[in-house]
Amino acid sequence: MDEIAGHGDEEGAAPGCADALADDLGWGLGMIFRAYVKAAHAAVADLPGGPRGYQVLSAAAQGTVASQLALAQHLGVDRTVMTYLLDDLEAASLIERRPDPTDRRARRIVATPKGNELLGSLNDRLGAAEAHLLAPLGTGTGDTFRAQVRLLATRLDVLDPADSPCDLADAVDSEIPAPRQTGRSAPSR
Amino acid sequence: MDEIAGHGDEEGAAPGCADALADDLGWGLGMIFRAYVKAAHAAVADLPGGPRGYQVLSAAAQGTVASQLALAQHLGVDRTVMTYLLDDLEAASLIERRPDPTDRRARRIVATPKGNELLGSLNDRLGAAEAHLLAPLGTGTGDTFRAQVRLLATRLDVLDPADSPCDLADAVDSEIPAPRQTGRSAPSR
DNA sequence: TATTGTTATACTCTATAACTATA
DNA sequence: TATAGTTATAGAGTATAACAATA
Numbered sequence A, B: 001m002d003e004i005a006g007h008g009d010e011e012g013a014a015p016g017c018a019d020a021l022a023d024d025l026g027w028g029l030g031m032i033f034r035a036y037v038k039a040a041h042a043a044v045a046d047l048p049g050g051p052r053g054y055q056v057l058s059a060a061a062q063g064t065v066a067s068q069l070a071l072a073q074h075l076g077v078d079r080t081v082m083t084y085l086l087d088d089l090e091a092a093s094l095i096e097r098r099p100d101p102t103d104r105r106a107r108r109i110v111a112t113p114k115g116n117e118l119l120g121s122l123n124d125r126l127g128a129a130e131a132h133l134l135a136p137l138g139t140g141t142g143d144t145f146r147a148q149v150r151l152l153a154t155r156l157d158v159l160d161p162a163d164s165p166c167d168l169a170d171a172v173d174s175e176i177p178a179p180r181q182t183g184r185s186a187p188s189r
Numbered sequence C: 001t002a003t004t005g006t007t008a009t010a011c012t013c014t015a016t017a018a019c020t021a022t023a
Numbered sequence D: 001t002a003t004a005g006t007t008a009t010a011g012a013g014t015a016t017a018a019c020a021a022t023a
Helices: A025-044 A050-062 A068-075 A079-091 A113-137 A139-154 A168-173 B025-044 B050-062 B068-075 B079-091 B113-137 B139-154 B168-173
Strands: A095-100 A103-111 B095-100 B103-111
Touching: A025 A050, A025 A113, A025 B025, A025 B050, A025 B113, A025 B139, A050 A068, A050 A079, A050 A095, A050 A103, A050 A113, A050 B025, A068 A079, A068 A103, A079 A095, A103 A113, A113 A139, A113 B025, A113 B139, A139 B025, A139 B113, A139 B139, B025 B050, B025 B113, B050 B068, B050 B079, B050 B095, B050 B103, B050 B113, B068 B079, B068 B103, B079 B095, B103 B113, B113 B139
Parallel strands: none
Antiparallel strands: A095 A103, B095 B103
């Protein structure tokens, strides 16, 4: 897509901090998302593809990935990006591309034993990083926040019908033609 | 920073959708953030800089922007990016760079009358877009979510002391040397 | 003819390094 | 010497278009 990602700040934070940006949902989401990506990137360390490589590996370990395209759409990336991502993960012997017996064009993505083993430690490290990120909310509110994020992410399709998140497990047993959407909001310049 | 941004999906969402990715905080945050950026981009339409241009304009309208650097750090972008951003906004007569009487190196960023006027309608449109995004949560939970996002975003500094969000208003009256942080977590490859 | 996956190319955005002027 | 702002360059990441294999 486009922007909203950067790096560090300086110090001198005030407790009150009553500026308009703090009331801006976009600013808050950007701050949190940026902090998460930073923490997640450190947590997965040398995993090919960074945090997104983890998402691919995690999905592959479930054995429900019908095709590269379905996985790419589920993660919200282009299918060409998925090719590079899988190339790196396969080169690291973490996942495998297996031919789909019902469609020789498609490739099922499965995790290797090595991939499953690594996934275990990655889950632990990412879980710790997430807990650290949500620490300011406290335990109870942190769980509430997680639930809200999950609910919101899985219900985004009611806003934009072309953006539905849950097509992974479904696409396995039901092959939907999926009309390709190409419309984009015009950029600034 | 780096990745996690893409585009559309296909349809066929199941209500249950019980896959591991939905439990992944990073996946959820990515989905929400991506949807927000998409909606915000459409809401601000032809504003130079897109959603980030709005954040700059919003901060400028407050009259508390001590310098371009302070604003850049507050928004989490590089100071070089801020130059381009302000160039475009100034060319559109939405903001002005005024010399700081106390430091002839720094530039105060203020919104022009035209910028303030535009900001009003942008606030309306963005507010509607945000409400639409949070609609699946319901009114009460939506406000709770907003509050949690705000709280989390303004308390991220307890995690990484080098990343504090509230240095905008403070930097106006107290000039802090601010040791430049250059350390970065090593990327995958 | 349409779709999956791959490859090559171009574009956008970001990061790094200079440079000027001030302090 | 250090900092604010600018500019130029290089790099990472992404999107677009073409292609081969299959449906």
